[in-house]
Amino acid sequence: MKILVVDDFSTMRRIIKNLLRDLGFTNTQEADDGNTALPMLQNGSFDFLVTDWNMPGMTGIELLKHVREDDRLKDLPVLMVTAEAKRDQIVAAAQAGVNGYVIKPFTAAVLKEKIEKIFERAEG
Amino acid sequence: MAAVELDSTNGDFEKLFSAKAKELMARLEQNDLTGAVGLIQDLQKVRDENLYQEIGQLTRALHESIKKFRLDSSVQGAGSDIDEANEGLAYVVNMTAKAANTTMDKVEESMPLSEGIASSSAEINQEWKRFLKKELAPAEFRDLTKRITVFLESTDASTRKINKNLSDILLAQDFQDLTGQVIQKITTMVTDVEARLVNLVAMAGHVDQLTGINHGKIEVEKKEEDLQQGVGPQLNAENEEDVATGQDDVDDLLSSLGF
Incomplete structure (x- = not known):
């Protein structure tokens, strides 16, 4: 399971990577915004994308839209982990095809639950 | 403070203005045109003097504010x-x-x-x-x-x-203590800047009154939040209806959308 973690703050990337490792996902890579992440996704056979929303350059919601528009990436499970909490934004993310939405600050248990739910649904 | 002083001079001016206006009416009723014109000139003079005074005070307050916050970028290395x-x-x-x-x-x-x-x-x-x-x-x-x-x-x-x-x-x-101190200092500074700006606006208002300038209602441009770009953490999630208050709220919203 190869996972890409996208966040403009390195500490948040590190926290998410650590939590993923605790869940047994050790193959993770990092990007600091959508512009860096998109080519990595296009060339890298990732199985899962965890992304922040508010980032300089390309935002997470734009990245999500690009992923859904890309024939090779359109089925990639995407989990949004973000401080963005406006209802309109959550609805927009859902409409753009997000698979899970976690708002910061979050707990390890919430992250675990959402990831498990995404993979249950993907398998089922 | 300068503003208090200003209010009183402005008050005096208003009293004088209305007294002279009554006198003007009286003179007109008595057909004393020369006296009436003289009064108008007096009024004009008082108004001009007041105006200069107000502008002078406004300029001084502006200078003080700039000095206080060291906003003058011409002073190299002063660090505003x-x-x-x-x-x-x-x-x-x-x-x-x-x-x-x-x-x-x-x-x-x-x-x-x-x-x-x-x-x-x-x-x-x-x-x-x-x-x-x-x-x-x-x-x-x-x-x-x-x-x-x-x-x-x-x-x-x-x-x-x-x-x-x-x-x-x-x-x-230990960062909590150190960053807390820095943030408190900045908060005090911002509050101070705001108070001074409000004061300057009040002083400028007096000048407007004396010159009869009416700016109309100043439209404060409402800053549009760019939800697409992201607006960052919500500081008062509990008090805002359009904001999810926590993960449970997000989950409820998503499940209502068929997630």
Whole structure:
């Protein structure tokens, strides 16, 4: 399971990577915004994308839209982990095809639950 | 404060203005045109004097504000309050990042140690239970005692290291005090700037009154939030209807959308 973690703050990337490792996902890579992440996704056979929303350059919601528009990436499970909490934004993310939405600050248990739910649904 | 002083001069001016206006009416009723024109000239003079005074005070207040906040960029290297606030906030970002990284370093260092203790003690425990049930052969027992010795020694070293790391994690939280002080200082500065700006606006209002300038209603441009770009953490999620108050709220919203 190869996972890409996208966040403009390195500490948040590190926290998410650590939590993923605790869940047994050790193959993770990092990007600091959508512009860096998109080519990595296009060339890298990732199985899962965890992304922040508010980032300089390309935002997470734009990245999500690009992923859904890309024939090779359109089925990639995407989990949004973000401080963005406006209802309109959550609805927009859902409409753009997000698979899970976690708002910061979050707990390890919430992250675990959402990831498990995404993979249950993907398998089922 | 200058504003208080201003109000009183303005009040005097108004009193004088209305007294002279009454006098003007009286003179007109008495057909004393020369007197009336003289009064109008007087009024004009008083108004001009007041206007100069008001403008003078406004200019002085502006100067003082610029001096107070050292906003004058012509003074090289003076470092305005705004510069200082920017530096302060950059310091906060650095300090919090450093603390987060130190904490994560120590946690990452400690986790394998505690995992090691857990797995070794589980293994030894299994053998120990067999020993208590007298299932261990003498050779196995000798092996177990050796492993216990190694375990005790390594646990001693590991727990010392973990304790040291925990204490480092504790110390890494000192950023809270330091960044708190910097942020409080910036908050005071911002409040001060706001108060001075409000005062300047009030003073400028007097000038407008005297000159009869009407700016109409100044439209305060409402800053459109760019939801697409992201607006960052919500500071008062509980009080805003269009904001999810927590993960449960997000989950409810998503499930209402068929998630």
